[in-house]
Amino acid sequence: MKKIIYGIILVCMITVSISVKAKMEATEHIQKIVFGAGCFWGAEKEYASIPGVIDAVSGYADGNGVAPNYKAITEPVNKNNPNNHAEVVEVTFNTNEISVEELIRHFFEGHDPTQLNRQGNDVGTQYRSIILTTDEKHLDVAKQVSDEYQLLLADAGYDSITTVIKALEEFHPAEEYHQDYLVKNPNGYCPIHATGIKFNHQKITEIDNSSLLEGKNIVVIEAEGYCPYCEKFKKDVADIYQGTIPLSFRLATELKGLDIKTPTWATPTILFLENGKEVFANQGYMTSEVFYQALGTFKLGQSEAYSVAFNEGTDARFCKQYEIFKNTPDGIFIDKLSGAVLFDTADRFDSKSGWLSFTKPVDGAVYELEDNRFGMQRIEIRSISSEIHLGHVFNDGPNGQPRYCINATVLEFKQRENL
Secondary structure, eight states: OHHHHHHHHHHHHHHHHHHTSSSOOSEEOEEEEEEEESOHHHHHHHHHTSTTEEEEEEEEESOSSSOSSHHHHTSGGGTTOTTSOEEEEEEEEETTTOOHHHHHHHHHHTSOTTSSSEETTEESGGGOEEEEESSHHHHHHHHHHHHHHHHHHHHTTOOOOOOEEEEOOOEEEOOGGGTTHHHHOTTOOOOOOOOOOOOOOOOOOOOOOGGGGSSEEEEEEOOSSOOHHHHHHIIIIITTOOOSSOEEEEOGGGOTTOBOOSOOSEESEEEEEETTEEEEEEESOOOHHHHHHHHHHHHHOSSHHHHHHHHOOOOOTTOHHHHHHTTOOSEEEEETTTOOEEEEGGGEEOOSSSSEEESOOOTTSEEEEEEOGGGOOEEEEEETTTOOEEEEEESOSGGGOOEEEEOGGGEEEEEGGGO
């Protein structure tokens, strides 16, 4: 039950932190293309099953003077009408997972594009082979793929491709009973009339994700091309991050073996994984503050360290972590989340207070804030990198120096000889 409550709190914290944005700061990789390959029932089911396809909707397109509904396009008078609508499927896809070129190859391999105004026993202009694009680049790709497939078909003795390739003017969704028809009616009639001729698909080299299957990891899904928000996240967060939880970058096609629930069409998408399974994720750019809030929850959970870091709590005097850190070998103390160096053992002294004490921090590692809580006037110390609460600074250090009174639970230690 505690784990369930913790998970709910964690998701709510991330949602609230991110909901303050008016618009998700991400590059969206969602595009559409429309295919006609005969009966739309089977085509819709086929496209919906392809990894990377977000949605497949049966409908009508490319007609003129004919109402875009099933009754009208199947009227005998329209069977050979060149202005009749074609049965088509609007495919919405995630370009991070599948390219338009791959989809068009699926289209050609999934039917017989050499048949004019028919597929098997389904005869009429409504069954014509057609590609309708929503992007000028898609138009060029479709023509190129068609030319490639024509060569393969010719070698196998097939006639010329009859597929019409043009820009989409308007897509009309079909009636509701046509949507997911073969899912609702598994024995419904809609045979596939593919030629059996396949493109020479290149084998994709799979990336090794075995290191992500153990322990906690952070994975940032980036774009294959330029993504301004990915670059911004790298500059503001990833390039500076030195924490002990590994952070790595992957394309959406490089997540094999990982249990990911969040859609991958936005970049960056930041995944927080434990033993290869998504704990939670964020679609879009994360500021340094939001990232470290999420990381704090992910790494620290419901702990004293989290209370200190984000709720300005205080370690118990002579706590376990203090006892471990008070007499370490020569080395440095780092921010438990960001990994940034904060204090050096050369500046540590025993104040007898029960908290770690230093005469100074590492240059540029911390900043000060007034803290007037609890009726006291104090100077709070925070980490510049993660902005977590570290402790306070007082003027009662040795030989007139300051005393930086620091909570041990928000630090980690590295021995100098191992650096």
